[in-house]
Amino acid sequence: MRLWPRGLRARLLVAFVLVTVLGAGAASWSSARSASDALVVTTQQRITQTMTDQIRAVTPQLTYPPDQATLDRLRAAVGVNTLVTYENLRAGAGGDTGLVTAALRTAVRGGERLVTQRITARDRPWLLIGTPITVTAPDGTQTPSGIEVYSVHDLSGVEQRIDGLTRSAVVTAALALPLAVLLALLAAGSVLRPVRMLRDTARRLAAGDMDARSAPHGADELAELTVTVNEMAGSLQSSMAALRQMQADARRFAADVSHELRTPLSTLTAVVEVLATTADGMAPDARESARLAITETHRLVRLVEDLMEVSRFDTGTARSHVEEVDVAGAVQDCLRARGWLERVEVAAPGEVRLRVDRRRLDVIVANLVGNALRHGAPPVLVRVAASPGQVRLEVTDGGPGLSEQVLPHVFDRFYKADIARTRTPGSGLGLAIALENARLHGGELTAGNASGGGARFVLWLPRNPEVAS
Amino acid sequence: MGHGADGAAAVSRRVRPRVAVVSQDLPQGRSPSVRAARRGHNRRVAAILLIEDDPLVQRGLQLALRRHGHDVRTADTGEDGLREFRSSTPDLVVLDLMLPGIDGLEVCRQIRETGEVPVIMLTARGDDLDVVGGLEAGADDYVVKPAQPSVLDARIRAVLRRSDSSPDGVRVHRDLRIYTTSLTVSRRGEPVPLTPTELRLLLTLSRAPGRVFSRQQLLEVVWEHDYLGDSRLVDNCVQRLRAKIETSQAAPVYVQTVRGFGYRFGPV
Numbered sequence: 001m002r003l004w005p006r007g008l009r010a011r012l013l014v015a016f017v018l019v020t021v022l023g024a025g026a027a028s029w030s031s032a033r034s035a036s037d038a039l040v041v042t043t044q045q046r047i048t049q050t051m052t053d054q055i056r057a058v059t060p061q062l063t064y065p066p067d068q069a070t071l072d073r074l075r076a077a078v079g080v081n082t083l084v085t086y087e088n089l090r091a092g093a094g095g096d097t098g099l100v101t102a103a104l105r106t107a108v109r110g111g112e113r114l115v116t117q118r119i120t121a122r123d124r125p126w127l128l129i130g131t132p133i134t135v136t137a138p139d140g141t142q143t144p145s146g147i148e149v150y151s152v153h154d155l156s157g158v159e160q161r162i163d164g165l166t167r168s169a170v171v172t173a174a175l176a177l178p179l180a181v182l183l184a185l186l187a188a189g190s191v192l193r194p195v196r197m198l199r200d201t202a203r204r205l206a207a208g209d210m211d212a213r214s215a216p217h218g219a220d221e222l223a224e225l226t227v228t229v230n231e232m233a234g235s236l237q238s239s240m241a242a243l244r245q246m247q248a249d250a251r252r253f254a255a256d257v258s259h260e261l262r263t264p265l266s267t268l269t270a271v272v273e274v275l276a277t278t279a280d281g282m283a284p285d286a287r288e289s290a291r292l293a294i295t296e297t298h299r300l301v302r303l304v305e306d307l308m309e310v311s312r313f314d315t316g317t318a319r320s321h322v323e324e325v326d327v328a329g330a331v332q333d334c335l336r337a338r339g340w341l342e343r344v345e346v347a348a349p350g351e352v353r354l355r356v357d358r359r360r361l362d363v364i365v366a367n368l369v370g371n372a373l374r375h376g377a378p379p380v381l382v383r384v385a386a387s388p389g390q391v392r393l394e395v396t397d398g399g400p401g402l403s404e405q406v407l408p409h410v411f412d413r414f415y416k417a418d419i420a421r422t423r424t425p426g427s428g429l430g431l432a433i434a435l436e437n438a439r440l441h442g443g444e445l446t447a448g449n450a451s452g453g454g455a456r457f458v459l460w461l462p463r464n465p466e467v468a469s
Numbered sequence: 470m471g472h473g474a475d476g477a478a479a480v481s482r483r484v485r486p487r488v489a490v491v492s493q494d495l496p497q498g499r500s501p502s503v504r505a506a507r508r509g510h511n512r513r514v515a516a517i518l519l520i521e522d523d524p525l526v527q528r529g530l531q532l533a534l535r536r537h538g539h540d541v542r543t544a545d546t547g548e549d550g551l552r553e554f555r556s557s558t559p560d561l562v563v564l565d566l567m568l569p570g571i572d573g574l575e576v577c578r579q580i581r582e583t584g585e586v587p588v589i590m591l592t593a594r595g596d597d598l599d600v601v602g603g604l605e606a607g608a609d610d611y612v613v614k615p616a617q618p619s620v621l622d623a624r625i626r627a628v629l630r631r632s633d634s635s636p637d638g639v640r641v642h643r644d645l646r647i648y649t650t651s652l653t654v655s656r657r658g659e660p661v662p663l664t665p666t667e668l669r670l671l672l673t674l675s676r677a678p679g680r681v682f683s684r685q686q687l688l689e690v691v692w693e694h695d696y697l698g699d700s701r702l703v704d705n706c707v708q709r710l711r712a713k714i715e716t717s718q719a720a721p722v723y724v725q726t727v728r729g730f731g732y733r734f735g736p737v
Contacts, residue, residue: 259593262593262614262615263523263525263526264525265615266523266526266529266530266614266615266616267523267525267526267528267529268529268615269529269615269616269617269618270526270529270530270532270533270615270616270618271529271532271533273533273536273617273618273619274532274533274536274618277536301615319597321597321699321701323684323700324729330696333696333697337695337696337697358696358697359697362697
């Protein structure tokens, strides 16, 4: 268990309680201290005064030099526990008077004044008082008489009262404890409420709710922090908005560019057919130029169509037109339409009905098979398999497969695995479009290598898709 | 119907007066069915009105379609197109939907109101609003831009081509009489004007009453599309055909929907 708690609330609580209890304890202790001091002083003064008065009252009747009887009388006047000495005479010896110390006696004998001493003996506190008695001559001069009076007082009663005071000081300090806890909780609450609000706001911001703010209360540091956090959220929000705007602009630009390209391409598409039908009669150079123009125009058309398709996916405007389709039949149609039936082997368990967009499924199959035919090696095999939840379409080839460097990028736009072969018949967007089409159907398209070594693309399409349309 | 052979002639402006002659000869000379019947040949010359606002695209398509043996007139705007349509009475209209002024959809609607001349739209791919709107406005088919003239030509021929007239003469189905020789249809004695596509759909379906045709089959037979044809063409044409021959569109008697499969004729 750690000594210093981790939570802010617990720390505040401990700090508050420590400060309060120490403070209350110190205050009580010092007041108890001074009260007991005052008590001791008062008691001492009272006892001293009483003794002085008693001695003064009896002194005039004493004879000088005193005898034993005089000393006895003096002792009786002052009270019990009193020792009176004159040279070798002493009265009241025995009992508690044995406590009178040599130090006190020396001090009394050498001086003219009353001397007090506090000692602890027999587990009790004692007050020892000693005073010399002076003889006042008729002319007023005072001379020491040699008589010394010692008195011993038990201070146990006073000590008990002091103990009482100390106890009550401790009790006072203890009473401050629950109050301290209560105050600490209140303070922690008032500090932690804005902190908690800030935490909630930060969480909502992190979760993408850019409108999240906390209302600052008061004018303390936490309120300043809240204002700062709000400002941060505000600038974050505006940067995000700007970023999103830029992204939207870029996408719209791509869409606009493709769209604008389509008009001149419409003209080119129209006239290259005329060129094609007349090319045979041209001179060889002109014929080759015409053929190049025709080929490149068709390439350009495909590229622009693919670009437009990609920008439709990017802008979320791609729509699907779902109908019931036999996947196995669609694969056959796709291969037949492109003259690939001879080069591709199809394995399908008869009819596989699925609700998909016929055209988009065709695009996926054509791109996967076309990719295998172009970049892989025979045999190219399409396998269709159906399970209750989904339909699986696998395209494999007998080529070397996809290398570790290529694999993560096969679905990237315009990614060319072979740098040297930059001019392939495809637009470079085919696999990216196939993937987007799979996802539009709620499915998935993955690339990998078959255990035999060739590249393997696997398409999954769900039976009950949440198709965006 | 001795005019079919004329279709083999090269591109010619002479088509126009010939059409006029036919119009005079026959009471329903403007009827596309009759016009189609006169062309048994594949290389027939069709008078096409191309409405396209971009001058270069328009010129390119005109050149290419001419090479395919069509007589092509052009218009730059919807207003010009409609004016030209009324004055030149084309066999078919190729219509770009993106037009300044009156847009293509409105042009298509107005053409449909005046008669049964087929319309092929030029639309942007993925522009579903265009396709759906155009089909609802009565277009027979559409070609995605940039249009390849060979594809456009194939569609034009498919739309204009009639089913060969068959010798069985007349098919009677309850109130409906389909004259397979003259390629006309009447209902309760009243002639029903059908577009070439509608007629072809009806002939295809009624040839085998009770047989179910899938949308894909109909697209291949009636529209001569490949396996990727748009099934909305069929649904839309069925709607328009029903509006003309059925008493109740909600409970069709002749062209019935077979849920999940397609359509069938009757059985009545």
